[in-house]
Amino acid sequence: xxxxxRLLGKKPANGKPHIEAVAPSLALPGGEVRIIxxxxxxxxxxxxxxxxxEIEASVLISSDEFVIARVPDGAASGPVxxxxxxxxxxxxxxxxxxxxxGDLHPVANPAFDRGGNLYVTFSGSRGQKVPVAxxxxxxxxxxxxxxxxxxxxTAIAFDREGDMYVSSRHDEAIYKVTxxxxxxxxxxxxxxxxxxxxxxxxxxxxxxxxxxxxxxxxDRQIFVFATLEPSVSAYHLxxxxxxxxxxxxxxxxxxxxxxxxxxxxxxxxxxxxLGRPQGMAFDVDGNLYVAASLTxxxxxxxxxxxxxxxLELAG
Numbered sequence: 288x289x290x291x292x293r294l295l296g297k298k299p300a301n302g303k304p305h306i307e308a309v310a311p312s313l314a315l316p317g318g319e320v321r322i323i324x325x326x327x328x329x330x331x332x333x334x335x336x337x338x339x340x341e342i343e344a345s346v347l348i349s350s351d352e353f354v355i356a357r358v359p360d361g362a363a364s365g366p367v368x369x370x371x372x373x374x375x376x377x378x379x380x381x382x383x384x385x386x387x388x389g390d391l392h393p394v395a396n397p398a399f400d401r402g403g404n405l406y407v408t409f410s411g412s413r414g415q416k417v418p419v420a421x422x423x424x425x426x427x428x429x430x431x432x433x434x435x436x437x438x439x440x441t442a443i444a445f446d447r448e449g450d451m452y453v454s455s456r457h458d459e460a461i462y463k464v465t466x467x468x469x470x471x472x473x474x475x476x477x478x479x480x481x482x483x484x485x486x487x488x489x490x491x492x493x494x495x496x497x498x499x500x501x502x503x504x505x506d507r508q509i510f511v512f513a514t515l516e517p518s519v520s521a522y523h524l525x526x527x528x529x530x531x532x533x534x535x536x537x538x539x540x541x542x543x544x545x546x547x548x549x550x551x552x553x554x555x556x557x558x559x560x561l562g563r564p565q566g567m568a569f570d571v572d573g574n575l576y577v578a579a580s581l582t583x584x585x586x587x588x589x590x591x592x593x594x595x596x597x598l599e600l601a602g
Contacts, residue, residue: 303550304335304369304376304380311586311601314358317383318586318601319347322379324368329371336370339363339383357374358383358601360413384600392523394456395442396566401449406433408440414438414457421453421464423525431470441521442483444491454493456521461503474503481521484532484548492532496521500534500548513552525567527575533557535564535577545577546591548589560588578602 314320328335328349335354337344339362348355356370363385366378367534372571388407397407402472404422411417420437424430434440439457446452451464463473478495485491491503500522502512507530515522518536525533532548543564547557562580569575575590586602 288502300502300572303374304371305409306367306369306376306379309367309379309381311598312380313382313384313587313599314601315586316358316360316362319355319584320358320367320381320601322356322367322370323352324376325351327354327369327376329350337367338370339367339381340365341355344571351408380586388422388430393423395454395523396525396538396568398443398445400451406443406451408443408453410439410456412437419469421451432533434464434470436464437470441481442524444483444485447487452483452491454483456481456496461491474509476509481518482534483523484524484526486526486532487530492526494518494524494534494536496520496522496536500524500532509524513548513554515546515554520563521565522567523564525569527569530574533567533575535561535567535579537563537565543579545575549551559593560596563586 292419304326308323310321327582334346334349337346337356342362344356344359346356349458362383364382365383368378369376391407392409392513393407394410397405399405403426408421409417409419419432419435420440421434422430423433426448439455441454441456444452449466453462459477460472461474461534463471477493478497480493481496482494484512488504488518493501496518498514498517499511500513502510520537522536530550534546543561544559545557547555564577564579567577573592579588581588581598584598586598587600588596589598589599
């Protein structure tokens with residue numbers, strides 16, 4: 288093939304597209320995935336067609352070796368194929384998330400109880416009083432109101448006894464909620480209280496987005512545990528497998544950090560280079576998953592215990 292043919296995107300006759308990989312292999316509708324292979328672009332610089340099952344996707348970038356496509360609404364887990372010049376590639380599997388609830392407003396992580404029910408907030412804008420502050424979503428994905436009277440419910444965590452704790456970024460308070468839905472004040476004076484998390488000793492950590500991480504002991508004594516740069520939105524907290532506290536807090540930078548705070552309050556940077564890092568969770572192998580963007584690609588980023596990051600789910 289001549290150089291001019293390559294520049295024009297021309298291919299040998301009967302060139303059939305072939306998919307070698309789809310990265311990431313997990314996605315939300317609207318997420319952007321990279322399809323890697325050979326002969327993926329039709330002649331004369333035209334765009335290929337990409338289908339997720341029976342639904343056609345929009346193609347953002349195309350070349351012989353890769354195509355970037357946006358996962359369309361309505362797509363489901365199954366095959367993705369590329370079509371060029373009357374030829375269709377081999378099918379490659381991708382897993383696409385399906386929604387289980389909508390019309391919610393979570394600011395921080397939702398949380399599961401021991402029965403497999405998921406709880407998520409409808410926080411509302413600052414100072415807005417909403418009719419339902421926390422919804423309960425059962426294993427059949429049925430959503431029902433759980434807590435009504437609470438202003439700007441923000442983060443949720445459970446203790447070992449099964450009681451729920453909810454922060455309010457409006458009231459500067461942490462509320463304790465029994466399984467029957469009875470609400471009482473657990474701690475006050477938490478500033479703009481956002482993310483919360485329990486450690487193994489059942490100390491409760493609270494992120495005041497103005498720059499303070501509070502530690503509340505089981506006897507309800509309150510300590511300033513650490514100080515960080517203020518966040519423009521909220522702190523998000525998670526306890527790591529070794530008992531360290533991990534914190535994200537988006538700033539005005541597009542190159543934000545995940546902080547690790549040891550049990551003595553010592554602060555270090557665990558990973559730097561994320562855009563607007565927010566909710567976090569660990570898996571059983573100690574990998575950290577965070578909702579963020581990595582090198583401009585948005586979704587769920589997986590960070591290994593060694594600090595290596597990749598986009599695990601496109602979003």
